[in-house]
Amino acid sequence: MTAASQLITDKSSEIMDLWASRVKKNIPAANESSELALRNQLTNVLEDLADIMDRYDGKSDVDEYESYQEIIENSLEHGRHRATSSHYTIKQILEEYIIFHRVLTELLIEKDVYTKEVGIVLKYSIETAMFNSATSFSDSIQEMREKLIGTLAHDIRNPISSAYFALDIIRHNDDKDRLDNLKKMGLRSLNKAVELLEGLLDAIAVKAGEGISMNFEEIDILKEIRWVYNEAEEIYTNDFVFDSSVDEIKGVFDGTAIRRVIENLVTNAVKYGSRDTPITIRIEEDQDDVLIEVQNFGNPIAKQDQNDIFKFLNRGHENQNSTLDSWGMGLTLVKTVAQAHGGKVDVVSNEKEGTTFSIHLKKQANKPGKIRTELNYSKN
Template identity: 30%
Template sequence: MSENLTGHLSPDDPGLSPITRAMLAVRSEVLQAWMDQVRNTVPQARELPRPILENTLPAYFDTLAALLTPGYTARVVNDLGAVASEHGGERARLTEYDATAVIHELQIFRDTLFSELARHDVVLEAGEQAILSAHIDTTIRESASAFTVVQAALREQFVASMAHDLRTPLSTAQMAAEMINHTSNDPSVRRFAEKIVASTQRIDGMTRELLDRIAFCKTGAVRLAIERVDMAALVREVAQSAEVAHPIELRIEQETIEGWWCRDAIRRALENLLNNAFKYGAAEEAVRLTVSTSSGRVQVMVHNQGDPIAPEDSESIFQLYRRAGSRGPGGGGGWGVGLPYVRRVAEAHGGSVLMSSSQEDGTVFVIDIPLDARPFNGAPTAA
């Protein structure tokens, strides 16, 4: 069922209910109608490239449809929350949206979903429509909340950067005032120079305190060297090197998947995900590595069986120096920088990382990024 996080659930899957399969059959029509409507009614969306506008909506649509298959509901509710949060986070980092625009576009999605299903004769029972409506309402709240949190983090980073940059002209002004104080014979000039020195020292102290408060444990932006890369070949190389340590089941949608990314950063991110899967996954089970594409984006999925990540740890594992406390024998080791790095790499490419974990389905991480990351090189990261 992890295919829902890449937007690749199949309408021909016999394990899905008829209504879920019927929804999946009109996925493209629903998403296209939604994008058309959003471009027409949300000003901030009019000039967005399709991969950024579409964002994680294919994964969200598939996860929403899976709610209507008995037995899957409990497994995908957490997935919906993860996708909703990533959607809001991407909007904060990569667009000129405000919280109102995030809410508006998801309200449009709800209306478009039901109208397009009706237009294609996909009939929902009252209970099914109520389920979808309730979860879309939850998505709107969670996306808006994530948008607000990420915007606050970006403002914090901006203030930290500005505070850091202020120190150079402050230092120059202070040294100039000290020179005037030491060389002038005019008491009035020296008195004014002393006031300038005192004021610049005070501002410098305030700046230092600000940096100490908001830049503690922060790292710089991920530096990307964007070049043309064959993702399929890169993933094969990584898998070939890693399978010495653990069995890997490799699935690649196409022989060649070319795009514009930073080869070294993507390689390291994939190695981190695989090492994480080896470390915490079931020793006897192969790790599944899958590459797929959709609408100008590529999805790289790493899946392992084993003890799930506790819901309360689903965000902390992406924070620097934090690790899920309940995973694996002894709780694991290391510095806790692997998954934060993965998120930073994905976000710096204009994308996201989706995560799903359950006892039944195991743990899945999906790097979802545009095929051409050049326009987003140096995009701000919240991690």
């Protein structure tokens, strides 16, 4: 068993190279990933396998050997990664492991270190990895779907509430101008709710590596941001400041998605911020980029939570934080939309400066048309 373990350790690069070439030949989705992303956690699974073989003493029942637990973490991580890689399916993940098993078996036989015991340990190790990767993949896809649906469902409440408010305050003796304004407010909010419902239906069909569908067009994005500002002033009792040194910012954007992003940040600012200080929406432009900031004062986000707040997939049950989860539902959307525009999102939060979410967007990162966004995986 030690000879097999040593061979796997010595030939790990060769094993992974052969595995990668066969996977690319047999699994279409593998060709969509970079070499580093393709190998992902499989290199660590291979190291785990060598360690299991090295320590197996031959006395324990191989199907109940506790050291198989070592391989679980990396195989779970492998499944989560594949869930954020385009076009993967459970079938393709299992095929990856079948190829992995065959490459190892062929090498061990060729070097004359394959025994019945080695074969059984190899079989149970890879079966354990297959089971956990497939489970993690399915759970992650379901989590993506639930988060996207949850975000959309959460966002639908605002326009429906606005429409309800417009209808509720209509009085039989209102003058024509007031009735027209309330009608416009209600129709605008209901149209927005219909847009979000279409996105909700779209999110139900999400697949591996996919996020929300977005529709890019040449627009003035400042107009969309000002729309959110005007609506926020109508809905909330907070004071708002709109700070922009330009009158228009044209580029290729998804206006609906940007509106939803700003609405989420404004809603969070109202929910978690102080009512005694204004919420500021600030916009800056240079030749190729747009910077949008939403700032509020109040209780800051803890320093240790500021990196975790944008994570898409779960952080593990032991790290669940209800405050982070509450923030994170909308921030999942914020990060996805920013990245789809070739940009990023940052947060600075402390007692002195308040909490500022900064969204960086590229004005010409996309061509006009509809696309399904991809989810960028990050273990950290």
